[in-house]
Ligand SMILES: Nc1ncnc2c1ncn2[C@@H]1O[C@H](COP(=O)(O)OP(=O)(O)OP(=O)(O)O)[C@@H](O)[C@H]1O
């Protein structure tokens with residue numbers, strides 16, 4: 001089982017879209033995948049149309065932090081054929097509550113530890129470096145960074161990578177899986193330029209060859225509460241996320 005955090009401090013760069021559609025792509029390839037929403041905005045949960053649940057990541061994290069008996073599967077729900085641990089706005093309190101807990105960086109890692117039966121676990125992070133993101137990075141084997149090919153998102157990714165070095169002190173095993181360009185438009189000069197810069201600035205093997213093109217169907221799928229393969233399997237979004245899935249699997253099993 002490999003655990004992958006999908007993270008970037010910059011908001012709106014396609015973290016949640018990538019978590020959902022890469023997970024769906026992997027499921028189409030027969031892989032068992034779990035999605036964990038640790039963003040208090042709960043976009044992943046909402047984008048999969050999950051509205052009713054008894055427990056969520058917050059209730060489980062809270063119990064674990066208080067030393068109570070619990071496990072992640074208490075909060076497991078199925079949506080569009082995917083296994084999901086949902087989040088709700090309540091999760092916003094976790095940032096503060098965890099601040100005074102001993103071993104607070106390791107709560108999520110302890111919860112994921114006993115899980116079995118999955119090939120991949122994806123953690124959809126909020127766009128900030130709080131205790132929730134730190135928990136995700138400490139629990140993960142890899143970090144995947146979605147990124148728009150524009151100036152400010154690139155700055156966001158650089159700043160993220162600086163913090164990543166600090167995280168490696170807490171979790172020596174975590175590796176950068178790579179950067180994925182999202183909302184990519186080859187016609188935009190800035191997009192082409194940033195793509196070139198990325199290959200120079202980072203090792204070329206750290207930038208995914210697959211780019212996710214701008215595609216309105218990806219946004220519509222989220223509105224409809226499902227993934228792109230369900231909503232429109234012939235869209236550019238579906239083609240790109242299927243390509244990303246293949247490249248992801250190659251990178252995981254070279
Ligand atoms: N390739 C794409 N083409 C068009 N729209 C996209 C694409 N990828 C994502 N979007 C849309 O952009 C918006 C932001 O995407 P998403 O929620 O995945 O970003 P995020 O990084 O998770 O944001 P946040 O930081 O707020 O969690 C959403 O409305 C989504 O539907």
Ligand SMILES: [Mg+2]
Pocket residue numbers: 015016017039043044124125
């Ligand atoms: Mg998101």
